[in-house]
Amino acid sequence: MPDSRRSRRVRVTAAVLAAGALALSAGCSSGGGHSPARPSASKKPSPSPSPAWNRSPASLAAVGDSITRGFDACTVLADCPEVSWATGSDASVDSLAVRLLGPAAPTRSWNYAKTGARMSDLPAQMGLAAAEHPGLVTVMTGANDACRDDVTAMTPVASFRTQFEQALHTLRAASPTSQVYVASVPDLKRLWSTGRGSPLGKQIWKLGICQSMLADADDLGAAASTRRGEVYERVVAYNEVLRDVCAKDRACRYDGGAVFSYAFTGTQLSPWDWFHPSKDGQAHLAKIAYDRVTAPTP
CATH class of the missing domain: 1.20.5 (Single alpha-helices involved in coiled-coils or other helix-helix interfaces)
Structure with missing residues (x-):
């Protein structure tokens, strides 16, 4: 070539x-x-880490029902907020506020709970609590949603969920950094089983306390047992809602069912109604809450 x-x-x-x-x-x-493909514009960013839990909040607001108001703990059919597990000043109770805030507790804690309150009342209570911009909000409610005159009047689980979500939304809109401690609903069936040994307690129950569970306290027949079983299952469902909704909030801790699982004894129930916590019972609730709030991890 x-x-x-x-x-x-x-x-x-x-x-x-x-x-x-x-x-x-x-x-x-x-x-x-x-x-190698370039990152897609639609790819979701990595979730931001949860904020560090402050085990020593500087202020505390409580919302909920009669338990947080200390109902029947000091006298019959009356509130006694000074023995509240959340914000009480009674030394024998050693409330969560006293344990966390010390001498500052009287001026840095607020109790917006109300006897008879149900989950539907929580958004309004949470609005009052949010206005204080507290470091921690305690929640204990749901017993009155199950404690109705009849099981058919118990709050539907879906409504309970929506109302609790609304309450947390109300808090976050006004006080986004407040931490939340959520106590489980007590085991009402266990309270019935313990309290029905008191003749005085059963007489007080007839005045209208939690009839869905406590009516005809000595009736162990099939219909009564079925009724109490329905209340028990509804409380279990409520606690599942509290757990699930709280888990979606970056600054919320559920107690893991600690209050539900706690076996209140006779001395830890009110000597007047044998259903609400006594001073001793309030003290045990305070300890449960303190242990959960100050734990390094949930």
């Missing part, structure tokens, strides 16, 4: 190889072929 033709062929081959290399390079940079 003449030198001129050989030289011309070498130059053409080199040009083809160079063009191929250039095309391959362009394909890699554009994400084609087997090259």
Whole structure:
């Protein structure tokens, strides 16, 4: 082959190889072929880490029902907030506020719970608590949603969930950094089983306390047992809601069912109604809450 033709062929081959290399390079940079793909614009960002739980909040607001108001703990059919597990000042109770805040407890804690309150009342209570911008909000409610005149009047689980979600939304809208401690609903069936040994307690129950569970306290027949079983299952469902909704909030701790599982004894129940916690019972609730709030992890 003449030198001129050989030289011309070498130059053409080199040009083809160079063009191929250039095309391959362009394909890699554009994400084609087997090259690493660029991050998609629709890819969700990594979730932000949960904020560190402050085990020593500087203030506390309590919301909930009669238990947090200390109902029947000091006298019959009356509130006694000074023995509240959450905000009480009674030394024998050693409330959560006293344990966390010390001498500052009287001026840095607020009790917005109300006897008779149900979950539907919690959003309004939470609004009052949020206005204080507390470091911690304690929640104990749900017993009155199950304690109705009849099982058919118990709050539906779906409504209970919606109302609790609304309450947390109310708090977050006004006080986004407040931490929340959620106590489980007590085991009402266990309270019935313990309290029905008191003749005085059963007389008080007839005045209208938690009839869905406590009516005809000595009736162990099939219908009464079925009724109490329905109340028990509804409380279990409520606690599942408290757990699930709290888990979706980055600054919320559920007690893991500690209050539900706690076996109140006779001395820890009110000597007047044998259903609400006595001073001793309030003290045990305070300890449960303190242990959960100050634990390194939930």
